[in-house]
Amino acid sequence: MSDYAHPEALVSTEWVVQHLKDPNVRMIEVDVDTSAYAQGHVPGAIAWNWTTQLSDGIRRDILSKADFERLMNESGIRPETTVVLYGDSNNWFAAWAFWQMKIYGHKDVRLMNGGRKKWISEGRELDTQTPAPTPSSGYQASEAENSLRAFLPQVQNASEKAAAALIDVRSPQEYSGEILAPPGLPETCQRGGHIPAARSVPWGLACNDDGTFKPLAELQALYGEAGVEEGKPAIAYCRIGERSSHTWFVLKYLLGVKDVKNYDGSWTEWGNLVGVPVERGAGKKSAKGVS
Amino acid sequence: MKPQEYSERNLEVAGWPVHLTTYRLGDKFHSIADNVSPGACLARTTADTKEEAEAQALAKAERLLARTRRIL
Numbered sequence: 001m002s003d004y005a006h007p008e009a010l011v012s013t014e015w016v017v018q019h020l021k022d023p024n025v026r027m028i029e030v031d032v033d034t035s036a037y038a039q040g041h042v043p044g045a046i047a048w049n050w051t052t053q054l055s056d057g058i059r060r061d062i063l064s065k066a067d068f069e070r071l072m073n074e075s076g077i078r079p080e081t082t083v084v085l086y087g088d089s090n091n092w093f094a095a096w097a098f099w100q101m102k103i104y105g106h107k108d109v110r111l112m113n114g115g116r117k118k119w120i121s122e123g124r125e126l127d128t129q130t131p132a133p134t135p136s137s138g139y140q141a142s143e144a145e146n147s148l149r150a151f152l153p154q155v156q157n158a159s160e161k162a163a164a165a166l167i168d169v170r171s172p173q174e175y176s177g178e179i180l181a182p183p184g185l186p187e188t189c190q191r192g193g194h195i196p197a198a199r200s201v202p203w204g205l206a207c208n209d210d211g212t213f214k215p216l217a218e219l220q221a222l223y224g225e226a227g228v229e230e231g232k233p234a235i236a237y238c239r240i241g242e243r244s245s246h247t248w249f250v251l252k253y254l255l256g257v258k259d260v261k262n263y264d265g266s267w268t269e270w271g272n273l274v275g276v277p278v279e280r281g282a283g284k285k286s287a288k289g290v291s
Numbered sequence: 292m293k294p295q296e297y298s299e300r301n302l303e304v305a306g307w308p309v310h311l312t313t314y315r316l317g318d319k320f321h322s323i324a325d326n327v328s329p330g331a332c333l334a335r336t337t338a339d340t341k342e343e344a345e346a347q348a349l350a351k352a353e354r355l356l357a358r359t360r361r362i363l
Contacts, residue, residue: 033323033332040292040316089330120294120314128292178363183307183326184333184355192362204330280363 003216005256009098009249010113010213011084013122020044025082026075026133029116030054030093032242040126042086042112042119046075046133050093050242054100062149062264068104069139076133079107079140086112086119090204090211095246099262103149105142111249114211121210148248150235150261152269156276159197164233164259166198167226169247170267174239175200177280180271181239188239189271193278195237199226200283203243206250219255228257237263237270292317296341301327304349305356309333311348313341320344324352 004010011019019025020043027045029037037047048054053071055062063071077083083106087094091111101109112119120126150158158164173179177192194200205222208214214222228234234257236244241264248262270276294314301310308327313320322344324334334351338344 033335035335036332039321039335039337040294088332089325092330117312121297121299123293123295123297125293126316176363178361179359180362181359182331183359184352185326185331187360 004213004254006253009110009253011110012113013119013124016042016084016086016112016119017124019084022082024080025084026077027084027086028075028094028097030085030087030097031116032087032089032092036088036116038128040120040128041116043125043127044131045086045127046131048075048097050096054093054097062100062103062144065104065141065144068100069141072106072139072141073136074133076136077106077139078136082108082110084110084112086115088116090117090207090246091115092203092242092246095249096242099148099245099248103145105145113213117211147259148261150237150263150265152265152273154261155195155235155237155263155265155270158233158235159195159277162197164235164261165227165229166195167223167228167234167236167244167247167251168194168198168200169203169236169238169243170194170200171202172200172282174267176282177278188268191271191278193271193280194267194283195270196277196279198237198279198283201226201247203238203246206247213250213254216254219250223251223255228255230257233259233261235261235263237266239267240264241266296320298341302349304353305359307356307359309349309352309356311345313345315341322348324348326352326356 085094180187236247238244251257251260297314313322320341334348336347
């Protein structure tokens, strides 16, 4: 992990074991499947539900600054707290939470490398009790740092003028337009395909079989082939923005690309717009399966 | 409690690749079926035996995957 641009943004499962009783560390599980936590979690960890606590379902937006501050206070998080996030699906929504914490300026946020899968596969202790953290008060977030977030006009500019490397992190079948949603999940768009000029790099190609991130050299080769270059802006997107926050983390914190944005509108925005171009087929980069 | 008897395997269900993870926690077996690409959980089940937990997870996954339309 030490080769990464920001190794401090990752902790190992062993590091977590050594800090389970550290009062300045708050462990938080964020799962795609929000029922996973109740079946057993890292001792002392609390859970955030991405559907109710990490998004504004009415506006279809990230948390407001006030709601973010409320969540931090309810979770007993102070500005100096070290927050370690982990979850299922190799940290998809843990990365989504990480992204929002950086948008609102929390200084010390980390991902547990390998997430819930690695913790369980290593046979580590699971707890079914839900801790009740002592709430904090007066947490003050920064104003939203929207340079971490791509909005539609920026994505259109990237598509039309190659202003940024556009990375589609969905499965090859979603990218090509063969399917409208991940297999088994509800269809949430009117049409299939990808944003013109986007290159396909499925999120899972950044991970080893045990859920941890691949070594730096492999990540550099993977994203370099897709047009990600030092000094050139990059935008990652998927269907609703959680898989792309995983890739956003890889590009920004492991590879050190300075200007990386997560397009959280993603395909559920672009794929439902009237009058915007869509490409179909495998595109420039041959679609590979997720390892 | 510590998870034990952890196992993972890939198989095909309703024409789609599925990743099946199972482990025992205490006296219960937990099974999770996810779609390999992109990796989202399709089913999470709990039962008294490994076979039962896996059968329930695969049955639920099959119901969901069978609804997936191939457009092209």
